[in-house]
Amino acid sequence: MKDAIRDKVAVVGVGCSAFGERWDASPEDLIVEAAYEAYADAGIDDQQRVLEAVFCGAVYPSRGTAEVAESLKLFGRPVSLVQNYCATGTDAFRYGVLSIAAGLYDTVLVVGFDKPKDRGVSGPSVNLTGVRGLPATPAAWFSLCAARYFETYGASREDLARIAVKNHHNGTLAPKSMLKREITVEDALGARMIAWPFGLYDCAAQSDGAAAAILTRREGARSFRPDPVLVKAVSIALAPNPQGDPDFDFLSWKPTVYAARDAYAQAGITDPRSQIHLAQLHDCFTLTEMLSYEDLGFCDRGTAKEHVAAGTFALEGALPVNTDGGLKTFGHPTGATGVRMIYENTLQLQGRAGPRQVPNAGLALSHNLGGAPQTCGIAILGRE
Amino acid sequence: MRGPRQRAEALLFTLTGAARGARGRRGVAGHLAQRRPLPSYQSYLASRQLSPSDHDPRGGGGVPATVAYRERDAELSLHGFRCTGCGTMHFPRQRVCYRCHARDRFEAVRLSDRAGRVLSYTFDWFFPNPEPPTIAGVVEVEGARLYVQMCDARPEQLRCDLPIEMVFRRIHEAGGRPNYFWKSTPIAAPASDAASPATAPGGGR
């Protein structure tokens, strides 16, 4: 039953806090900011009655489910919290979709959030509770494909820099992004190194943020708003840790390949590069976005650099990617990111994305890749 | 006052009219009268983190002894584990084979004295290291894949498939004690003083 959920669930409201170093905002502030925007977007003023369940995603919650239940005063109903590395937000969305497709509820709330800036560290912490697997930094993990991919296909740091330049540009057009500054290829290449081939501008920053979505059964969607967006597919897939996987080829991230295969089957997509109109991809590092073009079938193996140079994935290109500037300009509050992508894709499909609007957007994909990386989440939304 | 033993500082305040509202509070004498004395000098040392038997709080607790014990075959003697069902090599020890999914059918294979090759690598400037970058990557030894740091190498030497061997090294001091694991190092790397750091693949473009 690959198409068991297709077109059964509608997104009728989305909200997103401003992302950034929100020193003066608590997790409660971010959750309320995102959820009440989603309420208003869905035209809901009796959320206590309408919302039957809450699905949350967060990687650094200080109080677990209570963080959301107490912030929104949503009690007397299920509130659950899921965690799935960087795909946490997409997985929370997935549980919301499944609960409605299964007929358990009519209307639910999905909230993704994280507040890493309260952890007292400016970047990811370095874990020294073991001797293996060091350096345990995300930049080192995600750079693992670079050397062999570069040697095999002749790509270089310049190709990666063009992706950062593109996303920085798109971020200037997104009201809720953290970084609103154009950069040049020279800026990216000249910045200090983090983990080769990643310089500072190849890396997404850490930031605070929350995003929310209200889901309902397709049949009742138009009682909320006239332009509901339908869920075509939502998929999670895991793959072996690439640091020890005996079959890893260092040219492609398996979790994305696995999740894409499942998501495309769910949505009935046979030719992603012509059928999908825009995508939000997990650009935690520039190379992650580059490999994802190929792993998702947006272009042939080894050709990503030519498409980057030709502008295929620019806002005006054939298949715009990271129309809001992506993790590059929003930062990456882990649990929020997948839901933030749902927010952007919903706005795009409803023609509400302002200066970054992709014309005639009918089908939009969002993608997270997390862990070493080992997990991928994909959601595909479409116009009714 | 600050510092446990080395120094003392005194602050003198003059009470002004605005502070009169504070009269009638408990005051220093009142707090001292209500104090709960520490039962012993040992408890004083512990409360000031001066007890030599305590772990260094800066390094955290370090590697738990139970973990170090369980991982000794992988982390100290550097054994890989070959699936006797399909021949696939694993590192570290697994219960279920990645390829044929057989359970508990593994034999230990010594990797410490075998040569291998670099599969992929990076130069990490973010990891704490007095001489960055830290070179790290996945190496293949006897078919087993290990994510390890590389020592005694220069960034410009690195390429995919570079021959390496394994060496036992101090990894860090977490928990206030030396912690050891294996690193890779290039085999018989000829010293080349002509290489310029400016052209190293780890820097610039």
Ligand SMILES: [Zn+2]
């Ligand atoms: Zn096997």
